[in-house]
Each structure stands twice: as structure tokens, then as C-alpha cells.
Amino acid sequence: MTDATHGPDAVTGVTPDTGLRIAEQRAGGEMVAADGTPLKRSLNRALRREKLRALALVAPLFLFIVVTFIAPIADMLFRSVENQIVSETLPRTVVALEDWDGDDMPEEPVFAALAQDLAIAVELKNHTRLGSRLNYETTAASSLFRRTGRGADDIGEDAADRFVALDPAWEEPATWVGLMASPDWIEAQAEWAAGADDDAGPEPRFELRDGVADALPRAADMYAAFARVIRTEDGDSPTEEEPWPIVCRALHGDLIANPDAAAGFDGANAQLLAAAAEAAPAFEVTGFRDTFLDIDEDWGDTTIWETIKAFSSPYTAGYFLSAVDLQLTADGVARQPEDRQIYGLLFGRTLFMSLTIMGCCVLLGYPIAFLLANLPMRSANLLLILVLLPFWTSLLVRTSAWKVLLQQQGVINDLLVWSGIISDGGRLALINNQTGTIIAMTHILLPFMILPLYSVMKTIPPSYVRAAKSLGATNFTAFRRVYFPQSVPGIGAGCILVFILSIGYYITPELVGGTTGTFISNRIAYHISQSLNWGLAAALGTILLAVVLVLYWLYDRIVGIDNVSLG
Amino acid sequence: MVLPPYATLGQRIWHYTFLVICGLIFFFLIAPILTIIPLSFNAENFFTFTPGMLALDGDAYSLRHYRDFFQNPDWQQALSNSVRIAPAATLISVGLGTLAAIGLSQGHVPFRRAIMVVLISPMIVPLIISAAGMYFFYSRVGLQGSYLGVVLAHAALGTPFVIITVTATLVGFDRSLTRAAANLGAGPVRTFFKVQMPLILPGVISGGLFAFITSFDEVVVVLFVGSAGQKTLPWQMFIGLREQISPTILAVATILVAVSILLLATVEILRRRSERLRGLSPA
């Protein structure tokens, strides 16, 4: 027992693992517990049980934090690389662009794919969102997609007119259903339509006829998309709606490419298709490329195509690159144009202001902590209340107070004018700039500097300084050579704490910072709620988080997270 | 900090200069909070001292902003939301946090350090990042804009404080007391409530107060995770400061300062009691 009572267990007494150690040290002969099992095994079991019990106590909170806190942050990290929107909105275009070399305007098939994708996207109302997404990478993408979206309905109108002129049957929804739909679906749909009054649920999901996808690949693809979209978006049925013009245009393309397509059909369908196939080459239809150039000549520029190609993969580093003023181009990573380089500036400003605030806190906090540590307990406790009161006061209360004080017509300026230091016309601009943020945040974070400093200084024995003085040191030397070095850990702890807190501050800079006194956090909030660039917000957040975690690790190294004290 | 009688003139000057500097810093700490108190009794709709106020004219002061606070449905709704959300979040934080702190203090927790990092993280991660993450994630799972969402978010933010304060009271907790209780025939549950709990109670309560104030004073996360239905007092103040600036905010601020003084006093009393109970400082 003796060795057990000397170590860290002096307070806790024997625990299973110290017992185990003792048992191991007793080399001679195996010790046996009361029930006859070897003591070693019995103690091992007890130790395991104790571990499990401790874990069971920790587990609920651990799971709670993981679900309510860690998972959201992981989700945000994921958002910073997520980029499905391009490949999901323009699947055909992305595939068609794979072979594009990037030198000239893409060929007709790419434009055809884009026309098909856009026709669907416009119906699903996805194209403006895609435009906004691409606009993060290249300006003018948003307006391009919006303008094009308004013209996309009409693409293929000329082909549709020709088909109808050839045979009015092409105007009939039934013609198309007969041509495209599988017999099973037609049957199921008819059954559903007959019983529709009795709340039979939604219409059955559309199915293509066997073989139609081989004979008329593009038309079948577009018709299936049409049937799907009008069912889910509009609650309509393909049996009642004329297909989009683009379906006719696709059919025209299929018939040119495969004039014998009618061979795969029978009856009326075969005749209809054969007639159309014969007439198709004579149809005057505008090419897809010309159509797009007609809607907006920017489609002739390679920039937009490069952007679509560069961002076609479902995951992208693009947001992170934007967050450090870089961009992904067709030729790899490059600097952003000068007028869009702002994040370096903002991160720099955030660091600069956080460091300034930290410095101010040290300057103001050190004397106070020194005074508190060297006063008798009773008066120190009384003065400590003056530090703790701001600490406990609502952040918004303190921010409102500064807003009142710092305004040009506010209390401080009024006082300065009244005392004659400045003239009424020369009132100082103390708010809506960096000065405002630094003053208000120094005030808000000062207690976080004073408290750790105070707790370190309390432990510095006054006898050291007295000894130094008795050895002939002046007051200043004694302080500089003896007292100050011992207080450095407190400065370190306070500085990191203040720095961590200030670097991620949002509320106070938002209210008193104007445009020059804001932090990267304000930018993150702007991207979440104003510009809606959530990917960039997530990327900026991830970088900020990484910086804070490194500081946190440092803090843990220097102070230890267990030693965080709260007043 | 007593000046020795043999101090030279220079030392005296320095000593008093130092005291003046400290006085100024204390003034800097306290004055902003004190300034808003008289301003909240302003009879006008301004944020500055009117000539009447400076002349101590009774008519320049009024309780209208306090009346506004107690009559305006927006403020009342915000108050009632705060009063509903903060205690619920505190209960969760304290319950889970105390259990975990006890578990962590048992000395045989595998991966203790890693677990601690995870549990303390809500206090370290900048609020805007927590808020952004929760906004996206809670939106996905349908918790955004609900009381439950705000309560869970605030509970997560409050737990680190409970862990830290309770762990601190458990440092130096004499484990032989629980063994003695077990020896005398008490079950683990009984031991916990009769022996351990009373000793760590001050820590639990002050941790709870921290968790409460965290939730009660929190604005960033609630702005993102909550919707208008969960508008809390700080939210209403934030809107007020950004949009419809009215001195009612100062009245609310004054009330909140009074609340903080109350809380501060409670924590201080608890801390002393705890130290006395554990014999860490002379009574």
C-alpha cells in the first residue's frame, strides 16, 4: 500500500489501476481475491468496469455535441467543396464538353446538348440558380443565363411548325404518347385516368417504349424528360399536353441522323415517322449554335464554356480558391482580377485588428491585474467586481453603450467639444470605422485578459521581487527581470484567449464597424444572407476555423484546456 | 500596494501615476455601462444627454421607455421567448454536462484528451461558424426556425461552461468520501445525491448560470437558427440597434445590467461557499 499513497493517488486512495500496479510489483506468488479469482484478473475486470462507467457518463453529452454541433460544422465543411449544381443542371452539356479543346467556340452538338438541358432547367426553374453559381466564377454568367432562359422556350419552335404543317397529327398529344410511351404505361395510365376521381394518387411514372431510345435517342430522351417534368412540376399528363418544341427539334435531328428510324415501329407510327423522315431534310430549321448566338452573342465567347467545363465536376476547390483570391481557369489556377481581390485584404484586416485589440487588452489589462494581485484580498475582491460586471453584462448592452458614446453627436464628442479640445465642426469619427471596432472590442474582451493574468500573478510570490530589490535592483529592474518573466504565462494565456475570441467576432463589428471596421465573420454572414454564395461562406468559415483550431491547440499546449478558469 | 514610508519622491510620483492609470482603466471598464442607465430615463427619443437632463430637470426624465418595454408586444414576445428558451437550454446543458464532468474526472477515461477537445469545442469555435453550420444543417433536418432547434443549439453552446466549472469543483474532491458512503451501505445513486452532489452543487449552479447567460445573451446563433417566432431579447436588441433605433433598447439594457449584477452576486456567493466547503480557503 505504501507506494500507492505517495503518487497522485494521495487524495483518491487506491483505485483498480494502482491496485493492479501493486499487484504486478508483488512478484512472488499470485495474489488471490476473496472469491478465489486471481487478484490481477479481478482488478482488471474492475478497471474495465470503471472505464465503461466513466464512458457511459460521458457518452450522452458526447453524442449530443456530435449531433448538434460537430455534425453541422462537418456539413458546412462539405458545402465548401460541393458543386453538384453544374453537372446536375447541365448533364448533357457537361458530357458533350468533355472533348472540347477550349480553343474555339464549341461545335453544334454541344449547343444541342445545352438547348436540351436548358429547356428542362427552365421548366424546373433551375437555370437562374446555375447562372448565379457560375457568376461567382465569371461575371456576366448570371445575366447570360437569365436572358437565355427567357428565349429557351422558343428553341425548336420552327421545327415544331414544320412537323405540324406536314401532318397536323404532330400537334396531338396522343400521337406522341403512341410513339414514345410503353404499352404497359399507356394501359396503366388509362386505368389511372378512369379511376382518377377516386383519389388514386399521382399518375403512374412515365416509361419509354422498348427500342425507341435506340431509334430516336435524342427525341426519346427529351420526351421522357418532358413527361417527367410536367408530371412532377405542373401535375399535368403527357396524354394531354403537346410536347415542348425542343422535342420536335430533337426528333428532326434524329430523323436526319437515322432516316430509317421508322423501321423500328409499326402501324400508324411507322407511316407517320416515315413521312416525317422523308420530309425532314427539306425542313428549314436554325442550327442550335445560331439560335444561341441569336439570343446572346456571349455564347460565342469561350469564357462561359471554359467556366462550365472547369466547374463540371461534382466537387470543386473553386470556393477555397476564391477565398484566397485565386480562381480556377481553363489553364489552371490563376490570380483573381485585381478589382475582385478582397479576401487577402479582409483576412489581413481581421488579423491586424485582432492583434491591435489583443495589444490594447495587454496594455490595459496588465496594470489592472498587477494592482489586483498586489492588493490585500478584501479590496482586490471589491475591485474585481468592476472587472466582472462588464464580463457578466450582455454583449449587446455593451455594444449599445458604445454606439451611444462614440457617435459624432454622442457623449464623447459632446464632452470633447464642451471641454474645448475640439471644435464643433471637427467632431471625431469614432464609429463606423476601425477605431469604433477596436475601442468597443477592447472593452468587451478586456476581462478575458485580466482574469487569466490575475490568476497567474496571484501565484507569483512577492518575496522574489523583494529579494531582487535587497540585492540592489531598482524597482524597474526588479520588475523587468524578476516579476515580468513570471507573469509571461498569464500574458500568453490571455493573449491567445482574446485573439481567438476577437478573430471570430461578428456582432460588435457589424454594429459599430461600418465598412472598414468589419471582420471576415461579417463577410461570411454577408455571403450567407445577402449574396447567397453559401459555398464561399463555407470555405471562408473553414479557413477561419482552421486558424482558430491552430490557436486553440497552442492554447492547450501553453495553458491546457482543463485550466480554463471562469472568474 | 502600500507605499513604504521610505519611498523617494520619484517612487511616490510613479505610485500615484500608476493608481491614476488604473483608475482610468477601471473607468473605461465601467463608465460605458453606467452611462446608459441615466440615458434610459431620457424623456426624449434620443440617445444623447439633452440639456434638460444635464440641468437635472425632472421633466427631462421619464419612465416612458420602460413603459414601452412592458407594453410593446414585440419586446414582450422577445422576453417571453428568452425566458422559455434559456432555462430549457440550461437544463440540458447542466444535466448532460454534470454527468460528463463526473465521468471525465474519474481518471480512467480512454481518449480523455480527444473527448475533452470535442466537448469544449462549442466554446472555442467562432460563433459565426457555429451559426453558419447550424443554419445549413438544421435547415436540412427541419430544425431551423423551431424552438427545439434554438434550445438544442444553445444547450450545445452552454455545455463547455458546465464542464469547466464542475470539473473545477471536482478537482480535489475526496474520493474516499464516496467509498465511505458505499462502505456504509449506500448505493451509487444514493451516494451521488447525498454525498457527491451537495459538494459539487456550487460548481453545478455556477456552471448553470454560465450556461443560462450564454443562452440568454446569445444573438448570432439564434439569428441564424431561429425564425421570427423564436425572437429573443438579444435578437430584438440587435434589430433595434441596426434598424429602428429607440431608447427602449437602453431601458432593456439597464434591466439586463441589473440582472447581471444579480447573477454576478450569486456566482460570487457560490464560489465562496464552495471554497469554504472544500476547505480551500479559510472561512
Next chain:
Amino acid sequence: MKLKSLMLTTGAALIAVPALAQEMADEMTIVSWGGAYQNSQLKAYVEPYQEMHPEVEVIWDESSGEAVAGMRAQSEAGNITWDLVDVTAADSMRLCDEGLAMEVDPDEILAPAPDGTPASEDFGEEMLVSECFIPQIAYSYTFGYRTDVEEWEGRTPDEICDVFNLEEFPGQRSLEKRPHNNMEWALYCDGVAWEDIYDTLETEEGQDRALAKLDTIKDQTVWWTAGADTPQLLADGEVVMGSTYNGRLFSVIEEQDQPVAMLWDAQSYDLDGWVIPEGLDEPALNRVKDFLYFATDTQRLADQAAWISYGPARKSSAPLVGQHAELGIDMAPHMPTNPDNASNAFVQNYEWWADYRDDLDSKFQAWLAQ
């Protein structure tokens, strides 16, 4: 004739409000802009409606400035917490384009005018700018200035370009923290004719030119995000002139009696109205429709003008606009649509802004941060 129109109205009302028999939610979250404007909605629509339906509880959310973000997040989550959202015309287009707002047929869900004119005609095409938009008011962005600035030596700004004239009119200005209007004003004062403004803004050079003009006053500018900012800044004397919604200036000048005057020159018209989020559940939607039918009728829109100086969106409301509810002054001279105020006014091209908003926003914000 009168009787006939009355019968028509009641008849139409009876047909259009079968909602009474349906299940309706008792809680409604209305998103608006806060301040004097929200107050006018409260007095003119919500309080009278609650008198008729005391069981209805209304929760206000002052998030209209972030309406697009909020509705996108809610739609992504499939958890719609807003029932009725007040947005600008450009935002309504954007929400409609993205399928976040519900498309509505004005004649189906809105009351006809008292003389029986269907709602779509009563509002008119120039008001119904998107398929989702239910207009309430026409307002304008205009400047207010303090009348007691000593450094101005008695001069008062009487045209828009005085905003850019720091020599004659020194002092801080407040401008909106968005490119809208600021870019137009800057180009106009840089010598671009009104009809060429949007063509110029489409080009990179035009954008740079506008920003260069704004650069001349950048360090003398406070940027506002909420409509109440400029009135507050003017009242506190923090700025000497600033842009905001004309109604907010009206309340500073007439209601709070501050030494502030209005600069009507080159005011920029815009519209504001309701959208209904897509995906509301049945009871909530029924309640919203019931409320909207009431809150956008001719009398209610005219009533709103008694609280704030915005022009009602219905033609039939205009003759009913009377006096301020508390001050008893005639409201008509304070309306942005009043011919005396309309000199040099321009209509903000919201369609153009819907197209170019993303382009210009990113550029403007980068410029601001530099």
C-alpha cells in the same frame, strides 16, 4: 349603377372567398421591413384584420432584406416558416424565377375594385411585374438633407448631383450598401443621359465609371442596410444628407419634426409587394389568402397611405387617399407620384437589375471592401 356595382363586388367576394369554410391556421408569420413601414402595415391591414378575426396571431419578422436567402434555405429544408413575405419588385422576380414564390392569379385571389374592375386591371400591368408579385405600394428612393448645416452657408442642395459636390456641401452622406440607384445616380452625375444609363451599366467601362464617381465621396459615406438608418443618422446629425425610402423621410420630417428636408430630384421609383412562399401547407395558405384578399383591397391600400407616404398600387385607391391618420395633413403632396415631386424622376429598371444583380453586387461589394 351603384347598387349594381355593389352587388357585383359582394358577389365576387362571395365567390372568391370560399376559404371561410376551409381550415385556416391561426398563426401567421409576416415578413416585412420593420420601422415606419411595418407600422403602416400593422395599422392599415393587420389590426383591422385581427379585429375581424381575433383568433389570429401575427408574428412579425423584420427579414425582408434577407428574403431571398431565407426563402431559399426554407425551401431547401422543406420547412416553410414564413407565410407572407414583403419584397421589392426585383426580389419578387428573382424568387419567382427560382420557383421559391408561388405564382398567383390576381383575379382569382384578390378583390376587384369597388366598381367591379378585376384586380389585374386595377393594379395594371406596370404593377404586376412578375407572376408571383402582389403589389402594395409604389415608393421611391430619394435624398433627405439637414436644413441646419452651418458649413453650407445657407445653400441647400436642390439637384441630385449636389450629393457628389463635397465643396459646396461638405459632410457625411449615407448611401445604401447596394449598387441599386447609387450606380444610376453616379452615372447621371458623371454626364450620362437617363436613357443611356442601363446600356452604359451593362459594360465593364460603364460600371467602372460609376464606381469611379462614387469613389469621389467614398470616404465621406456611411453605408446603410436598413431603411431606418438614414432617418436616424439624419436626426442624430451623423450625416448631412442621405438616401432612403421617401416614406421614412416623411416620418422624420413631419412626424418627428426634425430639421430635415426632402430632395425630390431624380427620385427612383420602385415597387413593393407581397409574395407567398411556395410549399405552404393547406391551412396556412388558406389563412394567407384570406388575409391577402382583405389586405390588398382598395380601401386597405388607401388606408395605408394614411400612415406612410407611399402611393397605393391600385388605381382605385388613389382617390381615397386622404389625410395622415394622426397629423391630419394631406398626404397627396407627399406621395412620390405627385407631379410636383416627379421632376427628373426615373423608374428603376427592375428587370435589368434582376438580370445584372449578381454581376454588379459582387463588383460593388469588392469595391466597398477595398
